[in-house]
Amino acid sequence: MPVPTGPERPDADKRTWEVADCFFELIGNIVSQGEQLAQRMGVPVPFVKALHTLECPMAMKELGKRMHCDPSFVTLVADMLEKRGLARREPHPADRRVKNIVLTSDGEALKEQLESELTALMPWNRALSDSERAQLLALIRKMLRADDQAAGAGASASATLPGPLASLLSSALKESIPQDGAPQSDPTSPPASEGEVTSDVSPTSVAG
Numbered sequence: 001m002p003v004p005t006g007p008e009r010p011d012a013d014k015r016t017w018e019v020a021d022c023f024f025e026l027i028g029n030i031v032s033q034g035e036q037l038a039q040r041m042g043v044p045v046p047f048v049k050a051l052h053t054l055e056c057p058m059a060m061k062e063l064g065k066r067m068h069c070d071p072s073f074v075t076l077v078a079d080m081l082e083k084r085g086l087a088r089r090e091p092h093p094a095d096r097r098v099k100n101i102v103l104t105s106d107g108e109a110l111k112e113q114l115e116s117e118l119t120a121l122m123p124w125n126r127a128l129s130d131s132e133r134a135q136l137l138a139l140i141r142k143m144l145r146a147d148d149q150a151a152g153a154g155a156s157a158s159a160t161l162p163g164p165l166a167s168l169l170s171s172a173l174k175e176s177i178p179q180d181g182a183p184q185s186d187p188t189s190p191p192a193s194e195g196e197v198t199s200d201v202s203p204t205s206v207a208g
Contacts, residue, residue: 026123033121041114043084050077051086051111052118057100059092086110 038045053066064074078101081087086107092098103111119125124133 029123030121034118037114037117037121041110043110044080046073046077047081047086048114048118050081051103051107051114054087054101054103054107054111056102057090057092060089060099060101063101081107 034048035045038048049067050063053063060074060078061071063078064071067074067077078087078089081101082089084106085104087101087103089099090102092100124136128136
């Protein structure tokens with residue numbers, strides 16, 4: 001490992017880790033708030049991300065792409081949404097081999113409630129002005145573009161949940177809802193949001 005040279009290098013390294021530490025703390029706070037919100041509303045954590053992501057009707061494949069997770073995990077989330085009466089599957093009008101997921105009226109109401117509460121929780125809404133939020137968004141998008149360019153062809157593969165993590169989240173989600181679809185007293189699942197956050201900011205996607 002090369003030894004840092006020049007007086008500026010140590011300060012640059014320090015700033016890099018200060019930024020990283022702040023990001024880790026911010027993401028941890030957002031994940032924790034998301035988990036608490038899911039618990040208050042009596043839904044597993046993956047529902048928060050799924051309901052926020054859904055623009056109905058939406059193909060299952062597209063939902064998986066936007067959630068940055070394995071298709072089997074998206075299927076499980078869709079199954080649980082159906083059991084709760086929050087969504088239903090419908091054939092795509094142009095291709096009956098494709099299944100769209102559509103929110104029910106209860107699902108739409110829960111989505112609206114979740115997004116309203118999430119908006120109030122987000123620290124950039126509470127601490128930043130409109131112009132500061134615009135600057136923050138531009139900087140984040142700049143970093144994401146640079147990350148995509150660096151990753152190249154492997155970007156999409158790295159954004160999905162790895163097999164072991166997807167299996168763990170699937171098991172947790174199954175345990176969080178009994179077979180009849182009724183919520184348990186503590187329905188939150190283990191770090192689905194963390195999986196999300198590590199995938200994009202997320203979670204690997206969950207939030208994003």
